[in-house]
Amino acid sequence: MPCPSCGSRLREVAMETVSGRRLVLALCTRDQRLWIHDDLKKMNLPIPVTGFYNELMLQSKIHDPSVALQSRRLFSDLEMYTDAILSRAFEAYNRTRNRVHLSESLVLAEEKPEPWLKRLGNKMFG
Numbered sequence: 702m703p704c705p706s707c708g709s710r711l712r713e714v715a716m717e718t719v720s721g722r723r724l725v726l727a728l729c730t731r732d733q734r735l736w737i738h739d740d741l742k743k744m745n746l747p748i749p750v751t752g753f754y755n756e757l758m759l760q761s762k763i764h765d766p767s768v769a770l771q772s773r774r775l776f777s778d779l780e781m782y783t784d785a786i787l788s789r790a791f792e793a794y795n796r797t798r799n800r801v802h803l804s805e806s807l808v809l810a811e812e813k814p815e816p817w818l819k820r821l822g823n824k825m826f827g
Contacts, residue, residue, distance in 0.1 A: 704729040705745070714784045716791070719805045726791050730776040737791065739801055746800055748791075750775060757782065757790040785809065 704711050707729065714726040723740035735753060736745045754772035763769050792807050
């Protein structure tokens with residue numbers, strides 16, 4: 702669905718709990734907003750960018766201050782993040798801030814590990 706505010710295309714990350722409760726993390730790069738759609742309550746709940754971005758940096762293991770301290774980069778660098786890492790960031794954010802009350806955990810997709818040869822090349826050639 703398009704952004705309800707500006708009508709532009711959204712990045713949507715579908716998530717669900719163990720029992721099948723559906724949630725959608727929606728990110729609008731034009732308005733630079735994000736929210737969670739709770740299918741059970743049929744509500745959109747805004748998520749503060751800074752808190753979510755902090756969890757995204759922790760989950761992504763990004764420690765470079767030029768990236769980690771610039772929360773607006775969430776929208777300019779959005780294509781760099783997989784649905785799995787965005788889901789894990791939301792789950793971690795929600796665990797401490799309890800934006801959506803969940804009585805059970807989310808089913809999180811596993812990140813595919815980078816092949817060892819590519820990791821070695823990245824270490825050797827930067």
